[in-house]
Structures are given as structure tokens and as C-alpha cells.
Amino acid sequence: MDSLARLGATVTDSVAGIGRALAMLLGAIIGKPTPRKSWPLFIQQMYVVGVLSLIIIVVSGLFIGMVLGLQGYTILVDYGAEQSLGPMVALSLLRELGPVVTALLFAGRAGSALTAEIGLMKATEQLSSLEMMAVDPLRRVIAPRFWAGFVSMPLLALIFSAVGIYGGYLVGSGWLGVDEGAFWSVMQSAVDWRDDLMNGIIKSLVFAFVVTWIALYKGYRCEPTSAGISKATTSTVVTASLAILGLDFILTALMFGG
Amino acid sequence: MESRKSHIFVGLFVVVGVLALLFIALRAASGSTVTAGETYTLYAKFDNIGSLKVRSPVKVGGVVVGRVTNISLAGEYYEPLVEMEISKDYDKFSETTSLSVLTAGLLGEQYLGLQPGFIDDTVGTLEDGDTISDTKSALVLEQLIGQFLFSQGEN
Numbered sequence: 001m002d003s004l005a006r007l008g009a010t011v012t013d014s015v016a017g018i019g020r021a022l023a024m025l026l027g028a029i030i031g032k033p034t035p036r037k038s039w040p041l042f043i044q045q046m047y048v049v050g051v052l053s054l055i056i057i058v059v060s061g062l063f064i065g066m067v068l069g070l071q072g073y074t075i076l077v078d079y080g081a082e083q084s085l086g087p088m089v090a091l092s093l094l095r096e097l098g099p100v101v102t103a104l105l106f107a108g109r110a111g112s113a114l115t116a117e118i119g120l121m122k123a124t125e126q127l128s129s130l131e132m133m134a135v136d137p138l139r140r141v142i143a144p145r146f147w148a149g150f151v152s153m154p155l156l157a158l159i160f161s162a163v164g165i166y167g168g169y170l171v172g173s174g175w176l177g178v179d180e181g182a183f184w185s186v187m188q189s190a191v192d193w194r195d196d197l198m199n200g201i202i203k204s205l206v207f208a209f210v211v212t213w214i215a216l217y218k219g220y221r222c223e224p225t226s227a228g229i230s231k232a233t234t235s236t237v238v239t240a241s242l243a244i245l246g247l248d249f250i251l252t253a254l255m256f257g258g
Numbered sequence: 259m260e261s262r263k264s265h266i267f268v269g270l271f272v273v274v275g276v277l278a279l280l281f282i283a284l285r286a287a288s289g290s291t292v293t294a295g296e297t298y299t300l301y302a303k304f305d306n307i308g309s310l311k312v313r314s315p316v317k318v319g320g321v322v323v324g325r326v327t328n329i330s331l332a333g334e335y336y337e338p339l340v341e342m343e344i345s346k347d348y349d350k351f352s353e354t355t356s357l358s359v360l361t362a363g364l365l366g367e368q369y370l371g372l373q374p375g376f377i378d379d380t381v382g383t384l385e386d387g388d389t390i391s392d393t394k395s396a397l398v399l400e401q402l403i404g405q406f407l408f409s410q411g412e413n
Contacts, residue, residue, distance in 0.1 A: 040261060043261070043264060043265055043268050044261065044264055046264075046268040046271070047264035047267055047268050050268065050271050051264075051267045051268060051270075051271045054271060054274075090286045094282065094286070094287075152271070154275075155271065155272065155274075155275030155276075155278075156275070158275055158278040158279050158282065159274060159275055159278040161278070161282060162277075162278035162279075162281045162282055163278075165281075165282070165285075165286055184285065184286075187286055188285075188286065188287065189313050191286050191287040192287065193283060193287045196287065197282060197283060197287050
């Protein structure tokens with residue numbers, strides 16, 4: 001009986017959690033737009049969330065592209081098909097690795113920081129004081145962070161893919177001697193603008209939405225203690241990563257499976 | 259001052275992101291322009307185009323002079339009709355030019371091989387919209403094997 005009750009409690013809690021998260025998001029993004037007030041806040045968050053994540057994205061993109069070039073070459077050269085290295089690198093980056101790895105890194109780099117920041121604001125009762133001054137914390141704190149994450153992650157994913165393709169080109173063409181013209185031209189004939197590039201961007205938009213939302217909700221709902229903040233931060237990274245990988249499978253099946 | 263600095267960095271970030279998009283769109287993915295520069299259109303009817311695809315190259319002696327832009331069935335007998343764009347740099351092909359579907363290597367992609375015809379006072383050159391009539395279809399391996407087995411059986 002007890003275990004049945006626990007199961008029931010878990011289900012109600014998680015459904016209530018989804019409802020609260022949705023309510024928080026709607027409260028943050030729906031309302032009269034006030035560009036004069038919210039634009040500087042948005043820019044500030046773009047700097048924190050986007051610009052400061054640039055280094056990890058560029059470096060990991062470069063290395064992942066280089067590793068793809070190296071590993072792909074060793075297999076393709078057995079079949080005399082090393083000219084297909086270009087499309088292999090470009091397609092795997094644009095379709096999968098670009099959006100997914102960027103989202104995972106983004107969850108670790110920016111998502112955890114957002115959770116910790118908002119959690120600490122809550123623990124030190126800054127959110128309550130905002131409310132006492134008749135400032136809506138959802139509009140003032142949550143909304144600019146949400147938009148900043150939603151806008152900056154697709155940009156980061158694009159930068160990741162571009163740098164990765166260049167890394168694959170450096171290793172494949174510069175080091176291993178795949179013909180430079182063949183590398184680009186075979187890539188161009190294999191990569192389609194709508195099928196590959198647009199689907200990759202749609203994926204990264206979905207991931208940006210989910211990761212930022214999870215990070216903000218975990219911070220907003222965390223226990224206002226130091227242990228609670230640490231738990232919320234961990235939970236952000238774990239939940240966001242699982243959500244990214246699960247959603248990626250569903251999106252891939254919808255986009256490329258049929 | 260602090261906010262101005264972050265404004266600049268955010269602006270740079272957005273510019274870099276858009277540049278990455280442009281790099282991918284122009285360098286890695288294919289747009290509508292398949293041959294640089296001005297082109298003119300030629301048509302050719304085949305019996306069988308094999309696995310020729312849109313964007314397959316048209317080559318003269320291994321040099322790419324154009325691309326296949328459209329493949330459709332045309333006429334009463336539903337013959338494959340290939341539309342291709344040839345670079346304006348090469349606009350003096352004679353009317354006796356022939357075209358064949360060739361394969362790059364044993365397992366490679368198929369492409370169109372263009373064999374320029376002879377030039378004489380009596381033959382004109384191919385203009386925009388002309389159709390090349392002298393074409394050779396793709397070799398279909400199954401048919402070849404079938405013919406070979408058939409001819410073996412007769413002996």
C-alpha cells in the first residue's frame with residue numbers, strides 16, 4: 001500500500017512539476033513587451049550566456065571535427081573512398097553532433113550557471129524583495145535569461161558546425177592529403193540546404209528551448225539552501241542532458257527516419 | 259562602460275554566428291547555382307540514364323563544363339529527358355556532339371561525358387535550348403550479364 005502511495009505521489013509530483021514549469025515560462029514570456037527596459041537586460045544575458053560560452057564551443061568543435069576527419073579517413077581509405085570524407089564530416093556535424101554536443105556543452109556551461117544564479121537569488125530572498133518592490137521576478141529575471149539562451153544556442157551550434165567542418169578540412173585535406181577540390185565539391189553535392197542545414201537549426205532551436213527552460217525552472221524551484229542549490233544544479237545538467245538525447249532520437253526519427 | 263563592452267561582444271557574437279551560417283550555406287551546402295558564371299541550357303534524350311542524378315557533372319575529357327539541372331520523362335514514349343546547364347565559356351560545341359552516360363571508376367558516381375563533334379562549314383553550333391540527338395545510354399550491369407549468359411547459351 002505504501003509503495004502504491006509513493007508511486008502515486010511521484011506521478012502527481014512530476015505532473016505538477018511540469019505544470020509549474022509551464023506556468024513559470026508562460027508568466028515570463030507572455031505579457032506586454034517593454035523593449036526599453038528589457039533590451040539591456042537581454043544584451044547583458046546574451047553576453048553571459050552566449051559570448052562566454054564561445055571558447056568552449058569553438059575549441060570542442062575544432063577538435064571534434066579533426067577527430068571525425070582522422071577517424072573517417074582511416075576507414076574510408078580502405079575502400080578508396082576518402083573523397084567522401086567531406087560529406088561524412090559535414091553531415092554528421094550538421095545533422096547530429098553540432099546541435100547535440102552544443103546543447104550538452106551549453107547545459108553544462110550556461111545551464112548550470114543559470115540554475116545556480118537563480119537558486120542563490122532565491123536563497124538570499126532577492127526574488128522576494130523584487131516582488132515586494134512590485135517588480136515581477138519572472139519578467140525581470142527569468143525572461144531575459146530565457147530569450148538569451150533561446151537565441152544564443154542556435155548561433156553557438158552553427159559556429160560549432162562551421163568550426164568542426166573546418167577542422168575536418170584541416171586534418172583531411174591539409175594533413176592526410178585528401179584532394180581539396182574533391183573535399184568541398186563532394187561535400188556540396190551531398191549536403192542539402194533544406195534537409196540538412198535547416199533540420200539541424202530546427203533541432204538546435206528545440207534543444208535551446210528545452211535546456212534553458214529546465215535550467216531556469218530548476219533554479220526557480222530549488223530549495224533555498226546551499227544543499228538545495230547544489231542539488232538543483234546537478235539536476236539541471238542531468239535532466240537537460242537526458243532530455244537532449246531523448247529528444248534528439250525523436251527529432252531524428254521524424255526528420256530523417258521516414 | 260561595462261554595458262557598452264558587453265554590447266560590442268554580443269554584437270560580435272551575433273555576427274560570428276551569422277558568418278558561420280553563411281560559411282555552411284555557401285561552402286558546405288549546395289544552393290541553386292551549380293556552375294559559376296553564365297550558363298546556357300541543352301537537352302538530351304536517352305533510352306536509359308542509369309543512376310544519373312540532378313547536379314551530376316557534364317564532362318569533356320574529364321573537365322567539368324556543366325551540370326545536370328533536371329531529369330524528366332518526355333514525349334509520347336516517355337523517354338528520359340535530361341536538362342543540363344553548360345558554362346558560357348564553352349559555347350562552340352558543334353551539332354554533331356555526342357553525349358554518353360559514364361561511370362567514374364567501377365563503383366563511382368555516374369556523369370555525362372560530352373564528346374565534341376567535328377566542325378565544318380556545313381554544321382552549326384549548339385545554341386541555348388538545343389537538343390543533342392546522338393546519345394549513348396548507361397551501361398546496366400544486369401542487362402550486360404543477361405546478354406552474356408544468353409550468348410553463351412547459343413554456343
